[in-house]
Amino acid sequence: MLGTVMDDGVEPAVQDIALPRVLAALADPHRLAAVRFVARRGESWCAQVIEEAGLPMTKPTFSHHLRILREAGIVTKRIQGARGYMSLRKDDLDQRFPGLIDSILAADAEPVS
Amino acid sequence: MLGTVMDDGVEPAVQDIALPRVLAALADPHRLAAVRFVARRGESWCAQVIEEAGLPMTKPTFSHHLRILREAGIVTKRIQGARGYMSLRKDDLDQRFPGLIDSILAADAEPVS
DNA sequence: ATCGAAGTTCGATGACCATCGAACAGTACA
DNA sequence: TGTACTGTTCGATGGTCATCGAACTTCGAT
Secondary structure: OOOOEOOOOOOEOHHHOOHHHHHHHHOOHHHHHHHHHHHHHOOEEHHHHHHHOOOOOOHHHHHHHHHHHHHHOOEEEEEEOOEEEEEEOHHHHHHHOOOHHHHHHHOOOOOOO | OOOOEOOOOOOEOHHHOOHHHHHHHHOOHHHHHHHHHHHHHOOEEHHHHHHHOOOOOOHHHHHHHHHHHHHHOOEEEEEEOOEEEEEEOHHHHHHHOOOHHHHHHHOOOOOOO
């Protein structure tokens, strides 16, 4: 059925992923760097992304960005123990917007300020 | 040479087109609708885009959006007579980010509010 | 139970942005 | 030479966003 929401109402279903929201989410260099990181390294937890991707921000700020990426339908979150693991929804994005994520990830990564 | 600016210093050279700026420019539904219009109809002047694309905004606001699209390297402007004609920089965008524009334009267009 | 670690939520703040009306600068035409 | 049209520039305004510190919750380990 259309319009179905996920468990906690944050992550949209595949058919509800909206292009402007995806583009807005990826337009932020820090969020783009985070997405690049999980695309290359696979499922990662928050502190790992912040540190190893070199994101110049605190945990509250990253939590804010994570929410935007989830609400856009770009990443999904899985909780295990005390950690929250995030991963790229590649199949869903490919189904909704074929070629979009690949062309974005193929672009040269700019250094995060 | 790298870093070269265009005639009026607004439109970037091909190698200076930056991905976050392109994504931010296309993240606005009104700008995306304008880009879709010129991609489908070819070179068009401002009043034509506003009216025929059904953009709910005044001329000053469209001029603002046009500037952002030009600064992002998405469209170019040509002045003839009293009119300013805008067109999509498809070849430059394809060279810089292969497949990006095609995947965006291939997505279903959402009605402009 | 206690302590530390992982993330989230909650204001608050400063910056940026979309929007408009008014005024302006060109161009075309009568 | 006016007159009408095209589009830009200039404040001003209301809204959204990225950022942080502080406080909180949950989990794991001691």
